[in-house]
Amino acid sequence: MRTVFTRLFGQSPFGRIGEHMDRVQQCVDFVPRMIDLLIQGEFDELEQMAKQVFKLEHDADIVKGEIRDHLPKSIFLPVDRADLLTYLKEQDAIADAVEDLAVVLTIRAIRVPEPLQEDLRAFAARSVDACRLAGRLVRDIGTILISGFGQSDVEQVLEKVANLGIIEWETDKMQQKLVKKLFQVEPKPDPLNTIFLMKVFEQIDTLADHAENLGDLIRMMVSKG
């Protein structure tokens, strides 16, 4: 009889999702440092840093798996279970994107042309901003859960999600500008170098894309029902 209640309350996945986000953020924190090393041409150190990123990404994967294991179909959540699983996937995709960036950076000694350097730093920083904002949203979900989806909390989160969209749009613009500049640089850089630089841009932009997706999923989760 008494066990009905102890069994009725399932394990909350939200705390662990925050834990997963912490690891993802640790990965993201490496991005500006990796770009600095790239610009300075410190490829040995970059190699070391990439290893740390791989390790953190793997840690995040383990946490992701554990969260999934504790979300059977019979668990009832205040948000849609499928949305939450997609959310987790998107959050993990940020760590994956950082890993992919680290891979690209260690394949070849890429040279960043002087006129592009500052723009690249700014572009990476903005993308990281998007990820950090998304990271803070996880904590806001905690507040929303406490207030039982109170109106003012939900509105605050929706506002932040809108900001996230704006930042993502900015990074798109920054990437376009960088690509244009890359093809205007004289003397023309080595085509292989150009290909790899384009890949670096894409990976950095992917970070912001995933952050925006996270925001959209949070919007779905808090406004549904």
Next chain:
Amino acid sequence: MEFSRLALLATAIAAGLYMAWNIGANDVANSMATAVGAKAISLRQAVLIAAVLEFSGAFFVGSHVTKTIAVGLVQSEALSDPRTLMLGSVSAVLAAGLWVFLATWKEMPVSTTHSIVGAMVGFGFLLGGVRGVVWGTVGKVVLSWIVSPMMGAMLSYFIFKIIVRSIFSADDPVGRGQRLAPFFVMAAAWIIVASLLAKTPFGKKVSGWTGVEVTLGRAIFVGFVAGVLSALFSALYFYLRVRAGRGGYADVEMLFRRLQVLTSCYVAFAHGANDVANAVGPVATFYTIFREGSVGRFVEVPPALLALGGFGISLGIATWGYKVINTLGSKITVLTNTRGFSVDMAVATTVLLASKFGMPISTTHTAVGAVIGVGLARGIDALNLDVLWSIGLSWLLTVPVAALSCVLIYAVLTVFF
């Protein structure tokens, strides 16, 4: 003959006491643990509140349901032979008690209420075969088992939604909470006082003292007045005693922590009113025949028996229930004060109304429904709905098993008496 009659009486009373003990030991925890888990009351307070208010509920409001359980399920033509009826009543309590014991041991969510109903069905079957049972009543009772968790869920859903909409969404959640709290107090006081007076022996006594007949309408009116008075008192209390902190959600929870002291009283009272019948209903039938040689359509439950039931429940709490409350309370800390309050209000209201209508429902299952209601209102992080299957299974099993064991125990008893 005289000795065996007395032995049978002792058995009946012992069995009734055992059922009451069971209710106190296991069921009470389910109604008090939310408040203990949410740290609204201490374990010591929980035991005290439960003992006093379970007893009051049982003693003052309890008798109405007893009639339904005792005789309502059994066809009156089948009730003609006093000896069979006496043995049958004892068998019913024993069968229900054994099944509850076994289920508790196997950790199945079996309801004492459902067990006693099942045993009474077996008893009716024994007396007159298929036609010995009033199937219409059985149908109504079973329907109430399905309806009560749903009502618990609906009430807790709305109560929690009201808290979210009016308090958590407000610019000044704590101030709004302080202004709204007296209304919750009023609702609880209104229902308690009205149910204390309407159609109860206590109400009749009041009629005698005052010379004014206590009708349902008057009971509701007096309850309303009592509600307004307690609202005023609590408003004064919240105004004088509760100082707002930083105005965050933690302060809202603190506010509801105080309110939960009230709701746990409410739950204990309602639980006592509803569940005492499980223990003393059949014993009352037995006792009436024992004294008068026959039984009518309705069994008046002597106050002494209700007191015995209430005492048994309190004894159960004191000897074993507190342990269960403690372990359960430490495991359901996820239920914060606002959530616990919503669950308590919903459960107590459902259970008290059900006992007023003579519906023997399961407090525990209603509480499970109420928790799910708060979950549906997006108030709980994670609920494990697998439990619903085991509750469903216990529904399907309880009635046939209790009925069958009642028949078997009857067969054994006829050898001795």
